[in-house]
Amino acid sequence: MLSFDLHKRKVLTLFLLLLFAWSLFGVNWQEGVMHSSGIGPAAEIFAAMFTPDLSLDILILAIESSWLTLAYATAGMSLALILALIIGILASGVLASGKRSRTYMKGSFRGVLGFMRAIHELVWAWLFVASFGLSPYAAIFALAIPYGGILGRIFADMINDVPEEPILALKATGASRLQCLFYGYLPSVKNSMISYTMYRYECAVRSSAIMSFVGLGGLGYQIQLSLNDLHYDEVWTFIYFLIILVILIDGWSNMLRKRMQL
Amino acid sequence: MSNQNILEINQISKNYERKIALSSLSFIVEKGELIALIGPSGAGKTTLLNLLATILQPDSGEVIVDGKPITQYADQKKRAKKIGIIRQQFDLVGQLAVIHNVLAGRLADWGFFKSLFSLFIPQEKQVAMKALERVGLPDKAYERTSNLSGGEQQRVALARLLMQKPEIILADEPVASLDPARADDILDMLTKIAKEEHQTVIASLHSVEYARKYFTRLIALKNGELFFDLPAEHVTDEQLQDLYQLKELK
Numbered sequence: 001m002l003s004f005d006l007h008k009r010k011v012l013t014l015f016l017l018l019l020f021a022w023s024l025f026g027v028n029w030q031e032g033v034m035h036s037s038g039i040g041p042a043a044e045i046f047a048a049m050f051t052p053d054l055s056l057d058i059l060i061l062a063i064e065s066s067w068l069t070l071a072y073a074t075a076g077m078s079l080a081l082i083l084a085l086i087i088g089i090l091a092s093g094v095l096a097s098g099k100r101s102r103t104y105m106k107g108s109f110r111g112v113l114g115f116m117r118a119i120h121e122l123v124w125a126w127l128f129v130a131s132f133g134l135s136p137y138a139a140i141f142a143l144a145i146p147y148g149g150i151l152g153r154i155f156a157d158m159i160n161d162v163p164e165e166p167i168l169a170l171k172a173t174g175a176s177r178l179q180c181l182f183y184g185y186l187p188s189v190k191n192s193m194i195s196y197t198m199y200r201y202e203c204a205v206r207s208s209a210i211m212s213f214v215g216l217g218g219l220g221y222q223i224q225l226s227l228n229d230l231h232y233d234e235v236w237t238f239i240y241f242l243i244i245l246v247i248l249i250d251g252w253s254n255m256l257r258k259r260m261q262l
Numbered sequence: 263m264s265n266q267n268i269l270e271i272n273q274i275s276k277n278y279e280r281k282i283a284l285s286s287l288s289f290i291v292e293k294g295e296l297i298a299l300i301g302p303s304g305a306g307k308t309t310l311l312n313l314l315a316t317i318l319q320p321d322s323g324e325v326i327v328d329g330k331p332i333t334q335y336a337d338q339k340k341r342a343k344k345i346g347i348i349r350q351q352f353d354l355v356g357q358l359a360v361i362h363n364v365l366a367g368r369l370a371d372w373g374f375f376k377s378l379f380s381l382f383i384p385q386e387k388q389v390a391m392k393a394l395e396r397v398g399l400p401d402k403a404y405e406r407t408s409n410l411s412g413g414e415q416q417r418v419a420l421a422r423l424l425m426q427k428p429e430i431i432l433a434d435e436p437v438a439s440l441d442p443a444r445a446d447d448i449l450d451m452l453t454k455i456a457k458e459e460h461q462t463v464i465a466s467l468h469s470v471e472y473a474r475k476y477f478t479r480l481i482a483l484k485n486g487e488l489f490f491d492l493p494a495e496h497v498t499d500e501q502l503q504d505l506y507q508l509k510e511l512k
């Protein structure tokens with residue numbers, strides 16, 4: 001039976017590969033793929049990669065907007081973490097008393113988390129800019145809501161995956177549900193929670209840069225302005241700053257992980 | 263007289279689907295007895311212990327703990343004062359420091375805020391350190407539990423039981439995953455502590471040798487029924503052979 005299934009799966013793989021090959025014939029290679037006048041600017045942009053604008057003005061501007069981007073991301077992430085911890089723990093259902101209330105709790109809070117992350121942070125940003133105007137709060141809330149939804153969902157899943165035996169043993173010593181949470185579930189998932197949050201923080205920095213395209217200021221906004229002015233060398237300066245930010249956070253996250261293993 | 267009987271098991275039966283796990287089993291346990299449950303795999307040892315731990319409910323019959331039906335111990339904080347459980351070594355929270363796993367034995371008595379605060383500044387530290395000293399691990403209090411060896415982890419579980427101080431200790435294959443030297447060590451410690459604290463122990467074991475060496479009474483189960491129930495020194499080799507004998511081929 002198993003060998004038959006494997007056999008079927010290989011046939012499907014072959015079929016999909018053939019389908020892909022056939023679809024290549026549908027592409028108009030002469031005109032469709034690239035804008036004929038686009039090759040020039042593309043070459044210019046990539047040439048500018050090696051000559052970023054390092055003049056003092058631009059550097060100061062880059063540092064300022066990096067700081068703004070980082071500040072939005074940090075504030076948004078902090079709020080997201082609080083939301084995720086509260087809603088995620090509720091969505092895991094470990095605090096529910098009976099089987100029925102557990103199902104009900106899991107369903108409703110997972111629904112809330114789903115709603116939060118179903119809408120992309122850019123869309124939230126538009127909505128908040130429309131209602132609050134171009135204020136930092138718009139950026140922070142726009143980040144916090146979908147990131148809270150993503151983190152909360154993962155936290156809930158992590159808590160549900162904790163092995164059962166130690167929890168049963170805790171219950172046998174007379175621990176209440178809240179005591180089980182702090183002595184069993186949370187210590188078991190703490191490390192994975194921290195490393196996943198750090199990874200999401202890195203994503204939040206990139207998102208925060210993109211969000212500034214909406215007009216909230218920050219690296220993305222500067223990239224947009226320089227692109228409009230065709231100053232590709234400035235664009236690359238800002239991009240390098242963004243890369244540095246991400247690398248710094250990655251380094252911090254590695255340091256944290258190493259410390260946790262001790 | 264009845265207050266001497268810490269545990270009475272009356273005619274309990276338990277079926278899984280079509281399979282009979284326990285069929286109308288009865289026995290009485292007096293306070294301070296050290297009982298080993300023996301018998302071949304699938305004889306119903308674990309089912310019996312899970313019934314006593316209220317993880318499972320019997321289909322019929324009743325369990326009486328210290329004069330009251332076990333169903334009256336629905337509050338787990340009260341039940342924890344009567345019945346404690348030790349299993350194989352996967353029972354501890356590996357990421358917590360040893361001392362917190364030991365202090366978890368006090369959670370039944372602690373309120374929520376005290377237990378939360380204890381994770382930052384360990385409460386009742388002296389008692390916990392004393393328990394760790396009794397199991398021979400005084401210097402490991404602040405180590406991460408998962409870094410300890412299997413035998414050491416089982417000692418931490420014993421220290422937790424020392425903090426919990428239940429009147430009855432249920433031990434489900436407590437030494438199943440340990441080498442013979444460690445197993446000897448743990449069983450010696452478990453039975454010694456139980457004697458000192460006047461606790462009753464019911465342990466399921468796959469090794470008859472350990473059962474005879476450390477326990478005072480052997481209860482043998484086979485196919486969900488009582489095969490024999492004798493003081494350890496009265497059990498003969500023939501009886502043991504009968505107990506573990508495979509069904510003869512027809």
